[in-house]
Amino acid sequence: MNPEKILNLSVDCVVFGYDVNTKSLNVLLIKRYLETNNNVLVDDYVLTGYHVYKHETLDETATRVLRELTGLTNQYKKQFKAFGNPNRLTSEKDLPWIENEKFNSRTITVAYYFLLKTEDVSLTNNKYSAAWFPINKLPDLGFDHKEIIQEAYEDLKVKCLSEPIIFKLLPDKFTINDVQDLYESILGIEIDNRNFRRKLINKKYIIALDEKQVGVSKRPAQLYMFSKDIYDKIFEKNYLISI
Amino acid sequence: MNPEKILNLSVDCVVFGYDVNTKSLNVLLIKRYLETNNNVLVDDYVLTGYHVYKHETLDETATRVLRELTGLTNQYKKQFKAFGNPNRLTSEKDLPWIENEKFNSRTITVAYYFLLKTEDVSLTNNKYSAAWFPINKLPDLGFDHKEIIQEAYEDLKVKCLSEPIIFKLLPDKFTINDVQDLYESILGIEIDNRNFRRKLINKKYIIALDEKQVGVSKRPAQLYMFSKDIYDKIFEKNYLISI
DNA sequence: ACAAAAGTGTTTCATTTACACCCATGT
DNA sequence: ACATGGGTGTAAATGAAACACTTTTGT
Numbered sequence: 001m002n003p004e005k006i007l008n009l010s011v012d013c014v015v016f017g018y019d020v021n022t023k024s025l026n027v028l029l030i031k032r033y034l035e036t037n038n039n040v041l042v043d044d045y046v047l048t049g050y051h052v053y054k055h056e057t058l059d060e061t062a063t064r065v066l067r068e069l070t071g072l073t074n075q076y077k078k079q080f081k082a083f084g085n086p087n088r089l090t091s092e093k094d095l096p097w098i099e100n101e102k103f104n105s106r107t108i109t110v111a112y113y114f115l116l117k118t119e120d121v122s123l124t125n126n127k128y129s130a131a132w133f134p135i136n137k138l139p140d141l142g143f144d145h146k147e148i149i150q151e152a153y154e155d156l157k158v159k160c161l162s163e164p165i166i167f168k169l170l171p172d173k174f175t176i177n178d179v180q181d182l183y184e185s186i187l188g189i190e191i192d193n194r195n196f197r198r199k200l201i202n203k204k205y206i207i208a209l210d211e212k213q214v215g216v217s218k219r220p221a222q223l224y225m226f227s228k229d230i231y232d233k234i235f236e237k238n239y240l241i242s243i
Numbered sequence: 244m245n246p247e248k249i250l251n252l253s254v255d256c257v258v259f260g261y262d263v264n265t266k267s268l269n270v271l272l273i274k275r276y277l278e279t280n281n282n283v284l285v286d287d288y289v290l291t292g293y294h295v296y297k298h299e300t301l302d303e304t305a306t307r308v309l310r311e312l313t314g315l316t317n318q319y320k321k322q323f324k325a326f327g328n329p330n331r332l333t334s335e336k337d338l339p340w341i342e343n344e345k346f347n348s349r350t351i352t353v354a355y356y357f358l359l360k361t362e363d364v365s366l367t368n369n370k371y372s373a374a375w376f377p378i379n380k381l382p383d384l385g386f387d388h389k390e391i392i393q394e395a396y397e398d399l400k401v402k403c404l405s406e407p408i409i410f411k412l413l414p415d416k417f418t419i420n421d422v423q424d425l426y427e428s429i430l431g432i433e434i435d436n437r438n439f440r441r442k443l444i445n446k447k448y449i450i451a452l453d454e455k456q457v458g459v460s461k462r463p464a465q466l467y468m469f470s471k472d473i474y475d476k477i478f479e480k481n482y483l484i485s486i
Numbered sequence: 487a488c489a490a491a492a493g494t495g496t497t498t499c500a501t502t503t504a505c506a507c508c509c510a511t512g513t
Numbered sequence: 514a515c516a517t518g519g520g521t522g523t524a525a526a527t528g529a530a531a532c533a534c535t536t537t538t539g540t
Contacts, residue, residue, distance in 0.1 A: 006251065009327070009351055054349060058327040082325040082353045084252070084301040106297060108252055108351070110325045164486045177492075189482050194494070195530065199484070218490050219538040238485070239432050240502085241442070243407045420519075437521070438503065461517050462511040483529085 005051035008104040011061040012049035012111050012145070013077075014152035015070070017118035017132060018169035018185070020178055024134045025169075025185045026118055027149055030069070031129035032142050034097055041096045044140040047148060048128065049109065062112040069130060071122075076115040076168040080155045081148075084108040088144040097142065113152040115168035160186055164205075167226040173209060175221040176200055205230040248294035251347040254304040255292035255354050255388070256320075257395035258313070260361035260375060261412035261428070263421055267377045268412075268428045269361055270392055273312070274372035275385050277340055284339045287383040290391060291371065292352065305355040312373060314365075319358040319411040323398045324391075327351040331387040340385065356395040358411035403429055407448075410469040416452060418464040419443055448473040 015028035029045035048069045052061045058079065067073055089098055089105050098105050123130050133139055135153060138146065160166050166182055167174075180196050183189075200206050205227045213220035258271035272288035291312045295304045301322065310316055332341055332348050341348050366373050376382055378396060381389065403409050409425055410417075423439050426432075443449050448470045456463035 006349070006351075008249065008251070052327065052351075055329055057329065058325060058351075079324065081322065082301060084295065084353065086298055086300065106249070108249075108295075108301075108353075110327065110351075161482065161484055162486065166486075175492090183484065187482055192530070192532085193492090194532085197493075198495095199529090203486075216491090217539055219492050219536080221492060239404065239430055241404055241426065242481070243405065243409070243446075418519085435503075435505085436519090437505085440520075441522095442502090459518090460512055462509075462519050464519060 003053040008107050009052045010049050010107055010109045011065055012047045012109045012148060013062055013065050014113040014149050016113060016115050018182055019118040023181045023185055026132040026134055028130055029133055034100055042093055044142050046142040047145045058110050066114055077112050079112050081151055082110045094143055111148050115165060164231055173223040173225055204234055246296040251350050252295045253292050253350055253352045254308055255290045255352045256305055256308050257356040257392050259356060259358050261425055262361040266424045266428055269375040269377055271373055272376055277343055285336055287385050289385040290388045301353050309357055320355050322355050324394055325353045337386055354391050358408055400430060407474055416466040416468055447477055
């Protein structure tokens, strides 16, 4: 017997992945397609999500949804907002879909975002036809998912300035320039390399490895890692008022 | 005919109020009391909250809940987290209450906090027996409301450092020391008065009025106001990475 | 030898921190 | 006159911002 769904409550997941090579911050989306008599009713993308089961916490639902799509567990996740507008699933495109899927059209969704590495996800033969899209080149999106992604992105932008979550998006071994590129991708700004470099290297929790890049057709860069242990140890709450 | 409730979805409101005189950051709570045959089953406090109506957005529910309790509208509010643990309403104290109120015991609540001035709320003859409690001296609380308040408070602590929401808790005319006292109350820290004073007075959006305190039995202090217009005009996003 | 990205130092400016006494007013 | 909280200034230290060239490597 299947677990029982809560019919008017779902979790939607904005899965962020960073591709070090293309320097692109991406969002993982799944295909939504519906036709009747060769008549295409719905053809766009949506976030991955599912109803909450009766026995589950919201966090567990989010974890399950990610695992179902990618096979991954133990990824950084954050619940960032609930969306409950009564009209959020009532656009012209959404109605046939909802009818087909027997959704409750007044469904509240609790939205999470995940941070992971694009390279950790294998999409070949993905049963949801999942695909990565650069955050700035999103396809046509169903429901209110464009808004949800936008709010996740805003939260990420703020949060990456004050917490070391950036490293969740990078490989375990990275270069200083990787970090800079990622900040530039997320924030849409340019950063001075010398200042950034000095700042980062001076952090005790940024550890230079005995290793350099291999297989690059240029001067190979020094590799570093992030030590969460050291970060936690030296973390000090800062009460700087900047209004 | 009454609007139709969504039975498994509610909004709970953490109403923060600051009392300038006692320098106390308070939370507004309502009484929860139930007895049968002179047998007290439930006697504690809870947050104010209510089910979401079918036609309402979540924000509208929160606004309605606050208005119902205090008569106030147009107060600062923020949705900060959804709570959906399947066991969140199943403690020994909560069960008789839920039975009595015909709640769905698997109710998800979307939590908001409000910031307002204690003095704006009149509690005489309040039909919910509402009362203010200092954030550090909360009474026995029902459901998971202690956790909800704690999370609201954490969010407030972070947010007041980077956004001028502190002024939502103060009267329109305040002294520099009022602001300092409030920061100290919220953050639980001590601040150097000279440094704080200089910092604040140098902000263009902190405007010295042609007025001083009246009715105080000491040297009356200069009154100031906060100009949101000027704040918005000179606001600049800051991309300082502090990890 | 050349292309391409990695890596490096110094100066200026702004902000934060530390710190102790006099002042104005009401009683 | 006195008690009470209001109000003030300076110097040192830290952190951010601006800025251009050399080095290393693979091809």
